[in-house]
Amino acid sequence: MEKRLAGGAPTLLFMHIPIYVPSLLGDVMKNWSAPIMMAAEGWDPELQAKWNVADATPATRAFYDLLMANPHGNVMGVCSAGTFISPTRTRSAGVRANMSRRPASQADTGSFASFRCAEARGDSVMSLLYQIGQRPIIAALRSVDRLDGALESGADHLFFMGGSVNELVPAVRAAKEQGKGAFVHIDLVRGLSSTDKESIDFIRGFVGADGIVTPKSHLIKEAKRAGLYAILHLFALDSLALDNGRKLAQSARPDAVELMPGVIPKAIAALADALPDIPVIASGLIQTQQEAAAALNAGATSLSVSEPSLWGLSFEDLRQS
Known part of the structure; x- marks a missing residue:
């Protein structure tokens, strides 16, 4: 993935399991009673045992951090589990979520926002x-x-x-x-x-x-x-x-x-x-x-x-x- 992004081409990822962003947590917990998202917070030993989930591996964490940092500004979005997750960029007028190719302004989970694929994008x-x-x-x-x-x-x-x-x-x-x-x-x-x-x-x-x-x-x-x-x-x-x-x-x-x-x-x-x-x-x-x-x-x-x-x-x- 690092090699792909370093090439500079706009990149859109399709994944089965959604990556963790705060705006998804409420719906996920409501539907599944567990934060089943890549690199999600909120797992406790009882939930991990129930879902047979281990802590995020270093490779998973590195992959997640790479997406969040968006170092080359060309991660256009991630579509997973019916949800489109798009980079946002902070400007003086506030935060907007669009298809910006520029680097996210904050290298944290607040730098991505989610949209329902079926509703927001045909x-x-x-x-x-x-x-x-x-x-x-x-x-x-x-x-x-x-x-x-x-x-x-x-x-x-x-x-x-x-x-x-x-x-x-x-x-x-x-x-x-x-x-x-x-x-x-x-x-x-x-x-x-x-x-x-x-x-x-x-x-x-x-x-x-x-x-x-x-x-x-x-x-x-x-x-x-x-x-x-x-x-x-x-x-x-x-x-x-x-x-x-x-x-x-x-x-x-x-x-x-x-x-x-x-x-x-x-x-x-x-x-x-x-x-x-x-x-x-x-x-x-x-x-x-x-x-x-x-x-x-x-x-x-x-x-x-x-x-x-x-x-x-x-x-x-x-x-x-």
């Missing part, structure tokens, strides 16, 4: 999070003229943000042939209706994209119905727009939220705080490595970037910025 959200969380940069294409550069870059996913529907079809298929994820900004592609659900079926059945990006909540629902990933596009014009966007996201429950512009850490952090179980993709005006790092540090899960020089950046590159 399968599609977890799947999309796994996909976009592998690398920090999503290549944003306003024209298919840059498609070749995006396909040759280190970016795993492409956002198609312009062009015509005739250009879109072969471009998406080229991306899929090279194993890239393809997402369509349905409102920005000429020839696609941004109001009709038939456009969703067309993207799913004929274009073959993985998902859509749209500011329209009814299309979020239609995309989910069609089996597409649904990303809600928000523009933070001011604090009112940001608050309205938060409410819309909480109501529509998209698989992710794309927030523009992506160079306002305060706005990114506010949205990530408000939507702890929905990945936030920062987008727009990110032109330098330092701006990209700032967006991730604020709480973005990944970044949609049109600047080709940033497409190949890794988390390690940005961590050193």
Whole structure:
């Protein structure tokens, strides 16, 4: 595990027995009358004998301490026994629980918080999070003229943000042939209706994209119905727009939220705080490595970037910025 984390890649663990965090203790004791969690406190000799449990071994304790310390900041969470446990990060506004890749601020059990998997995170959200969380940069294409550069870059996913529907079809298929994820900004592609659900079926059945990006909540629902990933596009014009966007996201429950512009850490952090179980993709005006790092540090899960020089950046590159 130490070797894996030292590699810098975002890591999501799936375990049978949950690790010990204080927020789980009440439910566990209520259901089992024993603290059956990895490295849990509260065992007495009578309970240990009843459950045939020994004291935590040095290896178990070392593993637990490694997760709690999160030294490389890339433990994204632990899903175990129906519960999602996610790192938190202390800021002046308080403690938030999200998918932050930064090191936990406290190397103790208070640095993790738990959520019910079935209630807080749908399968599609977890799947999309796994996909976009592998690398920090999503290549944003306003024209298919840059498609070749995006396909040759280190970016795993492409956002198609312009062009015509005739250009879109072969471009998406080229991306899929090279194993890239393809997402369509349905409102920005000429020839696609941004109001009709038939456009969703067309993207799913004929274009073959993985998902859509749209500011329209009814299309979020239609995309989910069609089996597409649904990303809600928000523009933070001011604090009112940001608050309205938060409410819309909480109501529509998209698989992710794309927030523009992506160079306002305060706005990114506010949205990530408000939507702890929905990945936030920062987008727009990110032109330098330092701006990209700032967006991730604020709480973005990944970044949609049109600047080709940033497409190949890794988390390690940005961590050193």
